[in-house]
Amino acid sequence: MSEQMIERSPDPYNAEPEPGALIEQFLTPQALFYVRSHGPVPDLPADHRIEVSGIDVESRSFSVEELKSAFPTRMVTAVLQCAGNRRTDLQQVSKTSGDPWDVGAIGNAEWTGVHLADVLDAVGAPGASDLFVAFTGADEVDVEGKEAPFGVSIGMAKARAPDVLLAWAMNGEPLAPEHGAPLRMVVPGYAGVRSAKWLTRIEVRDAPSDAPIQAHDYKLFPADVTSETVDWSQGLTINAMPLNAAICSPGSGESLPAGGVRIEGYAIAYDRGISRVEVSVNGGRDWRQATFADDPEARWGWRRWSLDATLAKGRQHLVVRAFDEAGQGQPERPDTMWNFAGYLCTAWHHVHVLVE
Amino acid sequence: MSEQMIERSPDPYNAEPEPGALIEQFLTPQALFYVRSHGPVPDLPADHRIEVSGIDVESRSFSVEELKSAFPTRMVTAVLQCAGNRRTDLQQVSKTSGDPWDVGAIGNAEWTGVHLADVLDAVGAPGASDLFVAFTGADEVDVEGKEAPFGVSIGMAKARAPDVLLAWAMNGEPLAPEHGAPLRMVVPGYAGVRSAKWLTRIEVRDAPSDAPIQAHDYKLFPADVTSETVDWSQGLTINAMPLNAAICSPGSGESLPAGGVRIEGYAIAYDRGISRVEVSVNGGRDWRQATFADDPEARWGWRRWSLDATLAKGRQHLVVRAFDEAGQGQPERPDTMWNFAGYLCTAWHHVHVLVE
Known part of the structure; x- marks a missing residue:
């Protein structure tokens, strides 16, 4: 692991990069890409095969080499982001379950693989839009004290959409073990949990996966639902990730010399473009327009932005908020979206720095 | 006009329904459908023809009868909504241009016509996604003191998307004069302005329409841009309409008897589903889940919701907020989205009532 990774949990291993290191490049290097494991990292044999089966399907299995030769190779630049990214902002409102992710449980990579639609x-x-495609990983997961293989699913329409990949490479390199080697799903725009790593099985089903990760986790509930009262058959299954923006540099609590500073970060909005990013250096009283660092051609990629500002001495309060191409803005306060599992924090992001 | 219409401007005629009348039915009757005119209502002859021309196009013209016989008839249930709906909430922050729309500059209808894609x-x-399709209306419009025909455009990808119609009927009735008879565009999900009425011409272009309505109006700017400083070549062209929700009944300022009340309204989220609607009867301190009145099968329709509550005597403060299927919530305060032209108010909606 890179020294710039911050461990959030040793077992299973979960880590995110220092935000300043994260934002230095458009494509996030594997060594700086957040790791979200739900169990020990599997060590799969060289002849590992992926089974494809299910409703009205001719069951088959493929090695990675067979996938490479049987289908056109596709490349997609896409963000993966944990549904719990920015959970710490919700935990400041009130305790939640889950690891205390700051703004780094996100990364942007160029993925290489084959289209799930081709497979x-x-x-x-069949293609009926009321069907589901389930993915099983080789990782064993403990959910509410029960061990079961990692399993999730997505709807058939998304499964057949362009850009959903069975991927063997990130940024032109073979997947590292912790990122799902030899093969993982990449479901652009959806919460990272739907992009199963260490893929072992694809199944066409007439209902969502009943694996614990799909059925008893990663759902969004109103604020009055608790881990004691939750009915997991209810709630919103977290798929598409909402509009969000974060300041990555300077970092929260950082001490800076007086004078000019470049404020940098990212913004993301599922399948919509970002229309503007606004930054305040006085706690939200006044706002200035940030400049985009990345062009909008990568439909599923993030947009990095920056603003050059001059900060006076003392404690300074930086804030960012983004608007998407529908003119949609972000909610201001994390308490308006608090949920017991700490998912989908999309409130304005605040960073406090000390200028000396 | 219905007695339940509230006039917002006599010339051009602009009007919206009483909110309580608006929310009584899933499909909004023509007589209760908001009217947004930019000039006098044209009176088109029976043999009116619509010209189709432009880049790499074989120029032709069609009467409405010819369109009906040449192409399959399609029906789409879709909301049309003025980009200035809820402008009064922005005007309470600070003055804006434009008519003072309350929550009624929106309606949901079943439209009958032919697909623009078929035409x-x-x-x-051609279908290249960097092309535009422009629509011209028979209405003469005054923008910044210049008279010109009403003209707007949309991108080719949206123009060729399913559900974009040349429509001659609303809810099974011929279009009323003020709603665009004999033929209008219906661009589901987009601001109503893109759905040109009294259609006279369709043109394939390599740039957006240069008509004043497209080029010098209906754009979203940051709060520091004013009508004096605006550069109309900048700003976000308002197309897709963002997540929104409003309380329609009881109405603002209404006096109610103590006891049970049914709180009702609508929610809308461009191409996304609404995942939940929350209502507060104490100014936002506590929230309860509303019940949906309409199933989600009409992709472009609104979702009406209701909540039965018991209100104590005195002044009571009702609030609504919605979340879409990406878990996206609405910004809380209108000052965070204020813009000089008063577009896209999507802040939480508040209604004050007196319980006697």
Whole structure:
């Protein structure tokens, strides 16, 4: 692991990069890409095969080499982001379950693989939009004290959408073990949990996966639902990730010399463009327009932004907020979106610094 | 006009329904559908023809009868909504231009017509996503003191998307004069301004329409831009309409008897589903889940909701907020989205009532 990774949990291993290191490049290096594990990292054999089966499917299995030769190679630049990214901001409102992610449980990579749609076509899978495609990983997961293989699912329409990949490479390099080697799903725009790592099985189903990760986790509930009262059959299954923006540099609590500072960060809005990013250096009283560092051609990529400002001596309060191409803005306060599992914090992001 | 219409401007005629009348039915009757005119209502002859022309297009014209016989008839249930709906909430922050719309500059109708995509195919129009399709109306419009025909445009990808119609009927009735008879565009999910009424011309272009309505109006700017400083070549062209929710009944300022009250309204989120609607009867301190009145099958329709509550005597403060299927919430305060033209107010909606 890079020294710039901050461990959030040793077992399973969960870590995110220092925000300043994260924002230095458009494509996040594997060594700086957040790791969200739900169990020990599996060590899969060289002849590992992925099974494809399910409703009206001709069951088959593929090695990674067979996938490479059977289907066109596709490349997609896409963010993956944990549904719990920025959970610490919700934990300042009130305690939540889950690891205390800061703003780094997100990364942007160029993924190489084959389209799930091509694989589904090859096994004659039906396309009805009321069907689901489930993914099983080789990792064993403990949910509410029960061990079960990692399992999730997505709807058939998304499964057949362009850009959903079975991927073997990130940024032109083979996947590292902690990122899902030899093969993982990449479901652009959806919460990272739907992009199963260490893929072992794809199944066409008439209902969502009943694996614990899909059925008893990663759902959004109103603020009055608690871990004691939760009915997991209810709630919103977290798929598409909402509009968000974060300041990555300077970091929270950082001491800076007086004078000019470049404020930098990222913004993201599922399948919508970002129309503008506004930064305040006085706690939200006045706002200035940030400049985009990345062009908008990567539909599923993030947009990094920056603003050059001059900060006076003393404690300074930086804030960022973004608007998407529908003119949609972010809610201001984390208490308006608090939920017991600490998902989807999209409130304005605040950073306090000391200028000396 | 219905007695339940509230006039916002006599010339051009602009009016919205009483909110309580608006929310009584899933499909808004024509007589209760908001009217946004930019000039006098044209009176088109029976043999009115719509011209289709532009880049790489075989120029043709069609009467409405010819459109009906040449192409399959399509029906789409869709909301149309003025970009200035809820402008009064922004005007309470600070003055804006534009008519003082309350929550009624929106309606939901079943539209009958033909797909624009079918018409584009019939004239051999190209499909390149960097092209635009412009619509001209028979209405003469005054923008910044210049008279010009009403003209707008949308991108080719949206123009060719399913559900974009040349429509001659609302809720099974011929279009009323003020709603665009004999033929209007219906661009589901987009601000109503893109759905040109009294359609006279469709043109494939390599740039957006340069008509004043497209080029010098209906754009979103940051709060520090004013009508004096605005550069209309900048700003976000308002197309997709963001997440919003409003209380329609009881109405603001209404006096109610003590006891049970049904609180009702609508929610809308462009192409996303609404995942939940929360209502507060104590000014936002506590929130309860509203019940949906309409199923989510109408992709472009609104979702009406209701909550039964018991209100104590005195002044009571009701608030609504919605979340979409990405878990996206609404910003809390209108000052965080204020803009000089008063567009896209999506702040939590407040209603004050007196319980006697």
